[in-house]
Amino acid sequence: MSRLIKVSGLTLGWDETVLLQDASFEVERGSVFVILGGSGCGKSTLLRYLIGLDQPMSGTIAIEGVSGEQLGFSRPEFGVMFQSGALLGSMTVGANLALQLTEWTQLPAEAVNVIVRAKLRLVGLQDAEDKLPSELSGGMKKRAAIARAMVLEPSLLFLDEPSAGLDPVSSFELDALIRSLNQALGLTVVMVSHELESIFSIADSCIMLDKASKSIIARGAPRTLRDSSADPRVSAFFNRRAVAPPVAPPLPLEVKP
Amino acid sequence: MPDVTYALNRLHSAPVLELKGKLTFDQAPGLWTAVSASLAGVTRAERLDFDVSQLEEVDGGSMALLVASRADLHRRGASSEFIGANAQVQKVIHLYRGDVKVGALRKRRARGVLDQIGNATMAILQEGQQVFGFFGQALFAALKLVVNPRSANWGEVAPTMEKTGADAVPIVLLINFLVGLVMAFQGAVQLKQFGANIYVADLVGLSITRELGPLMTAIIVCGRSGAAFAAEIGSMKVSEEIDALRTMGIGPMRFLVLPRTLALVLVLPMLTLLGDAVGILGGLVVGVLTLDLTITGYLQESFKAIELWDIFSGVIKSVLFALVIALIACQQGLSTTGGAEGVGRRTTSSVVSILFGLILVDACFTVFFHWVGA
Numbered sequence A: 001m002s003r004l005i006k007v008s009g010l011t012l013g014w015d016e017t018v019l020l021q022d023a024s025f026e027v028e029r030g031s032v033f034v035i036l037g038g039s040g041c042g043k044s045t046l047l048r049y050l051i052g053l054d055q056p057m058s059g060t061i062a063i064e065g066v067s068g069e070q071l072g073f074s075r076p077e078f079g080v081m082f083q084s085g086a087l088l089g090s091m092t093v094g095a096n097l098a099l100q101l102t103e104w105t106q107l108p109a110e111a112v113n114v115i116v117r118a119k120l121r122l123v124g125l126q127d128a129e130d131k132l133p134s135e136l137s138g139g140m141k142k143r144a145a146i147a148r149a150m151v152l153e154p155s156l157l158f159l160d161e162p163s164a165g166l167d168p169v170s171s172f173e174l175d176a177l178i179r180s181l182n183q184a185l186g187l188t189v190v191m192v193s194h195e196l197e198s199i200f201s202i203a204d205s206c207i208m209l210d211k212a213s214k215s216i217i218a219r220g221a222p223r224t225l226r227d228s229s230a231d232p233r234v235s236a237f238f239n240r241r242a243v244a245p246p247v248a249p250p251l252p253l254e255v256k257p
Numbered sequence B: 001m002p003d004v005t006y007a008l009n010r011l012h013s014a015p016v017l018e019l020k021g022k023l024t025f026d027q028a029p030g031l032w033t034a035v036s037a038s039l040a041g042v043t044r045a046e047r048l049d050f051d052v053s054q055l056e057e058v059d060g061g062s063m064a065l066l067v068a069s070r071a072d073l074h075r076r077g078a079s080s081e082f083i084g085a086n087a088q089v090q091k092v093i094h095l096y097r098g099d100v101k102v103g104a105l106r107k108r109r110a111r112g113v114l115d116q117i118g119n120a121t122m123a124i125l126q127e128g129q130q131v132f133g134f135f136g137q138a139l140f141a142a143l144k145l146v147v148n149p150r151s152a153n154w155g156e157v158a159p160t161m162e163k164t165g166a167d168a169v170p171i172v173l174l175i176n177f178l179v180g181l182v183m184a185f186q187g188a189v190q191l192k193q194f195g196a197n198i199y200v201a202d203l204v205g206l207s208i209t210r211e212l213g214p215l216m217t218a219i220i221v222c223g224r225s226g227a228a229f230a231a232e233i234g235s236m237k238v239s240e241e242i243d244a245l246r247t248m249g250i251g252p253m254r255f256l257v258l259p260r261t262l263a264l265v266l267v268l269p270m271l272t273l274l275g276d277a278v279g280i281l282g283g284l285v286v287g288v289l290t291l292d293l294t295i296t297g298y299l300q301e302s303f304k305a306i307e308l309w310d311i312f313s314g315v316i317k318s319v320l321f322a323l324v325i326a327l328i329a330c331q332q333g334l335s336t337t338g339g340a341e342g343v344g345r346r347t348t349s350s351v352v353s354i355l356f357g358l359i360l361v362d363a364c365f366t367v368f369f370h371w372v373g374a
């Protein structure tokens, strides 16, 4: 496997708050790479940087074959699913998927329709083609957004919490889908996820961000981290525990006269 | 009979606030007053405990108030604990962290007046810079479209023209008619004194075509479409739709901004011409009804007074007005941050900035035309 994404010395944050300092990591081509970490620690922000929507405070991000400046002007090199879905509210789900196809390919209208239906079927939304995003449930929006991210057959997918808010069955099916895309088409997937089950079943490697130390506190294969990480924060995450259960100090139970 | 009683017991060496009975959230205001009163007298190195041994039940909100009072005492250097809690109450105390060490309060630095004035000034300057930068980007994107017309979002132009143009016709007609009417009335009072009734036609015709027609129409379109563009694009921005578009290789400039701008540039001159016509009609109604003028007389005088250039200069203005409205509205929409409230704020500021921009452009034009003698 070769390296696809190389991040070095990345500092990230909003305004004056720094969320992550001097972080470096690499993503292998053809792997499923998961970004972990507590809520609000900067996972979505990191994803925005990787996509090129925001410029890093310092450090470099290099994706092989992608030049950052072209974002918004040329055929996208990767697919993105935002945490909120971010479907275009003024268009039907089908039109949302068709947009990039009409924009970036010469496919005739019927062929576009065929592809749109096929992608919607992949995520189990064959009946939602003519609905507006506002008529979908939260989980349906996410699935539609995943289908939209895949529509141009990118070789790299960024997914922000794809299975959050899905029932266990859909969530399992989604994992299976990501796995089979990865295996059948060699897709590289960079995703944010909290679902331990799905992390263990699909992730090749992961990094864990930590808000307090503003750094990457763990990296590697999730099972290895679960079984042999010495860091209490890491094993707490993988074993669903509180890091250090707050201990109540003894109370004075009597009033001294 | 209240469910709860509070009493400050000073029998012990240190005062104890005794709470008895069942404390529910409805009693929180009374509790807060009572506790605050007891707290007031406590100074450094003293002690005030909360005796909750006879408290049967407590709710979360009241407990939060008690815990805050305890923390307040700790920060003042006094000591304070909950004593004698039953198992149930102890759980609530624990939940609201009434049994842990009190940390220091995070201080917020108050900003000085100069600081605030400085920041506000910088913000205004940056805003202006951004608007002009945006104009540049729009021009650049427009040139690119000329080179490669296939990449434009032409499909959006016609519906936008309908929404901003056709739908605005009634209000544009009404307002411009009334403006012509009012102006004729005001002018008539003066002109009658000199027996110069017929010149109402000149007054109304010239000021409507050169000035008020284009300006009033632009103001109406600003209120309707400028605000709509800003709100529409602003809410797309806060729901990450703009970001999503960019990741799909579809820049918002060519997908959203240019179609709207083009639609407005096409539509506003047409609306302006309509406005001119009904404005003159308004003047005519007043002239005929109150100044004993005939319809043909009024129209003839109008045609004599108004040159083609007068109408044309108004139309040129309206094209620039359209650019101002569309570009500022889209720029404001695209720089929206901060959820629904941000959308509201940007919509407001877009209307204000557009009005400012319209008047500014209008003033420049008037001076320029005067200067070149047109």
Ligand SMILES: Nc1ncnc2c1ncn2[C@@H]1O[C@H](COP(=O)(O)OP(=O)(O)OP(=O)(O)O)[C@@H](O)[C@H]1O
Binding pocket: A014, A015, A019, A037, A038, A039, A040, A041, A042, A043, A044, A045, A046, A083
């Ligand atoms: N638009 C913004 N402006 C300023 N600060 C922001 C903005 N968006 C996020 N933040 C801050 O950045 C931090 C990280 O946010 P981010 O969305 O990256 O978290 P996350 O790790 O994705 O969390 P979650 O798991 O809950 O999605 C948060 O503390 C938040 O306050």
Ligand SMILES: [Mg+2]
Binding pocket: A043, A044, A045, A083, A160
């Ligand atoms: Mg997130």
